[in-house]
Amino acid sequence: MKFNATNVAGGTKTLADGNQIPLLGLGTAEHTDQKDVSTMVEAALKAGYRLFDTAQIYKNERELGVAFAENLSKFGLKREDIFITTKVQIMDGKVSEWAEHSLKQSLDKLKTDYIDMFLIHAPRDRIVGKDEAYELNKKGRKELWQKLEEFKDRGVVKSIGVSNYEVYHLVELFEYAKQRPVMNQIEYSPYLTRPTLKHFCEMNKIFVQAFSSQCRDNNEIYSEGPVQKLAKKYDVAPQTILYAFGRNSGVGIIPRSGNPAHIGDNLHENCKLANKLRVVCSMFPSLCGFAPVFSFCREMLIPPLLFALLPMCMFGRSMASKFEKLKTVQCFEKCQRDPSYDKCMRLCLYPGLDLNLYYITCISFGKEIRC
Numbered sequence: 001m002k003f004n005a006t007n008v009a010g011g012t013k014t015l016a017d018g019n020q021i022p023l024l025g026l027g028t029a030e031h032t033d034q035k036d037v038s039t040m041v042e043a044a045l046k047a048g049y050r051l052f053d054t055a056q057i058y059k060n061e062r063e064l065g066v067a068f069a070e071n072l073s074k075f076g077l078k079r080e081d082i083f084i085t086t087k088v089q090i091m092d093g094k095v096s097e098w099a100e101h102s103l104k105q106s107l108d109k110l111k112t113d114y115i116d117m118f119l120i121h122a123p124r125d126r127i128v129g130k131d132e133a134y135e136l137n138k139k140g141r142k143e144l145w146q147k148l149e150e151f152k153d154r155g156v157v158k159s160i161g162v163s164n165y166e167v168y169h170l171v172e173l174f175e176y177a178k179q180r181p182v183m184n185q186i187e188y189s190p191y192l193t194r195p196t197l198k199h200f201c202e203m204n205k206i207f208v209q210a211f212s213s214q215c216r217d218n219n220e221i222y223s224e225g226p227v228q229k230l231a232k233k234y235d236v237a238p239q240t241i242l243y244a245f246g247r248n249s250g251v252g253i254i255p256r257s258g259n260p261a262h263i264g265d266n267l268h269e270n271c272k273l274a275n276k277l278r279v280v281c282s283m284f285p286s287l288c289g290f291a292p293v294f295s296f297c298r299e300m301l302i303p304p305l306l307f308a309l310l311p312m313c314m315f316g317r318s319m320a321s322k323f324e325k326l327k328t329v330q331c332f333e334k335c336q337r338d339p340s341y342d343k344c345m346r347l348c349l350y351p352g353l354d355l356n357l358y359y360i361t362c363i364s365f366g367k368e369i370r371c
Contacts, residue, residue, distance in 0.1 A: 001080040002158065003116055009048030013252065015182040016205040019159050021117065022083055023247065025051025026263065027211060027256035032060045034067075036258055041067035043260035045075050045082075053185075053211075053254045054110075055087035055121055056102060065111035079112060085185075086110070087121035087163055088148075090140040099147035103156065118157040119185060120144055123169045141169070142176055149179050159183070161207075167200045174204075183252075185209045190227065190245055198251070209252035 003020055005012045010024035026044045031037050037060055041052070054061055064084075072078065088102045106115060124137040151157040161183030162173070174180065184201050188194055188210035201208050231238040239255070246253045257263050 001114070003050075003083045004078075004080045008050050010247075013207055015159055015207055016180070017159055017182050019116075019182075021159070021183070021207065021209075021252065022049075022051040023252050025049060025053050025083070025085070025209075025252065025254040027254040028052060028054045028060055028064060029058050029256060031256075031258055032058070032063060034063045037063040038067040038070055039260060040258055040263065042071045042074070043263045045071055045077065047264035049263070050081065051083040051085065051254070053085045055119075056106060057087075057089060057121065061086060061106055061109035065109050069111055083116045084110060084112065085117040085119065086115055087119040088144065089121050090124065090137065090144055092136075092140075095140055095143035096147055099144055099151075103151060107156070114155065115157045117159045117161060117183065118148055118151060119161045119163045119183070120148065120165075122164045123162070123166070138172065141173065145173060145177060149177070152179065161185070163211075167197055170200065170204070170206070180204065181206055183207045183209055185211055185254075187212045188246060188249070188251055189242060193249075198249075202250075207252065208250070209254065210246045211254055 005020040005022075008022050010022060012020040012022050014020050026040070026049045028037070028040070031040060041064065044052070052064060054064055068079075068082065072082070086106050088099060088106075091098045103115070103118070106118075107113060120141065123141055124133075145160075148157065148160040152160050159182050160179065161181040162169070163185040165173070165181075165184050165186075170181075170184070182205075184197075184206050186194060186197065186208060188198070188208065189212065198208050227238050227241050230241045234241070243253055243255060
């Protein structure tokens with residue numbers, strides 16, 4: 001069965017494989033209690049949500065399966081009326097057997113005979129900075145992707161994609177993929193606009209879906225700054241401004257909330273504001289940063305020249321100050337001392353500059369960071 005895309009609140013996007021996906025969905029990470037999950041799913045279905053995002057490492061697939069069984073019929077819905085996304089990790093050892101086991105576990109726990117969207121959760125199992133780890137991660141990515149292609153051919157998975165992939169991961173994947181990913185789920189917000197990665201995905205017909213569109217680990221935005229100013233101007237919650245920003249950026253959004261009232265507000269306020277106000281990057285000049293660099297890069301970049309042009313965009317004297325260059329160098333010195341991927345992401349990324357440019361920058365300094 002294919003997802004029934006009629007009358008979906010917030011609209012849908014047609015993916016490169018012809019399947020449709022809701023533009024708005026509900027993120028379910030950090031919710032594992034059965035009562036809480038059932039209440040959350042009931043509120044979401046009542047509000048009009050049809051996409052539910054989970055993952056094996058969230059440890060709530062079983063609870064979601066129970067919640068769907070309990071609540072779908074209450075609203076006159078069937079399995080094909082909802083869109084389920086789940087994710088599999090790259091693991092050591094026998095990738096093929098692991099992937100088969102993981103898929104079966106997800107199907108059983110979610111009480112379904114197919115998955116709408118199956119993603120590779122992250123491009124690595126090991127930390128960056130070690131040649132051996134890089135080669136093992138690269139091997140795991142290839143083998144796991146080939147299994148996802150097999151699952152899609154068997155019909156147990158309708159669409160396949162990736163999560164947290166950078167440009168260089170996608171370029172690598174294109175070398176061996178028989179079927180390209182139709183979606184890349186990444187962190188995306190006014191504080192992390194990922195223009196290089198987003199543009200590359202758009203050029204290659206890969207839909208971008210945003211997690212943490214509410215700016216995780218950055219609660220200050222709710223009390224000060226341009227997001228708060230826009231929220232006051234339009235008399236809405238700061239979260240709604242962030243959702244509208246994502247919506248008007250052409251990305252999918254999967255906000256998280258365990259509060260039934262907030263779940264409904266997230267959907268209806270976002271849809272209403274997205275139609276009323278075009279919240280775009282230009283409204284956040286102090287957040288998006290490096291806009292002149294990226295406006296130049298977006299016009300100039302094409303895949304074969306991507307890696308050749310990015311250093312020019314990064315270091316052009318007319319577009320980047322010596323101060324910004326210094327910050328970049330200092331950042332990578334920190335990353336070299338602490339090569340853990342997640343920590344390095346936090347150390348290296350500052351507003352508006354994404355990992356792909358840092359990756360190229362690092363190479364130009366005679367160093368390399370990869371995973």
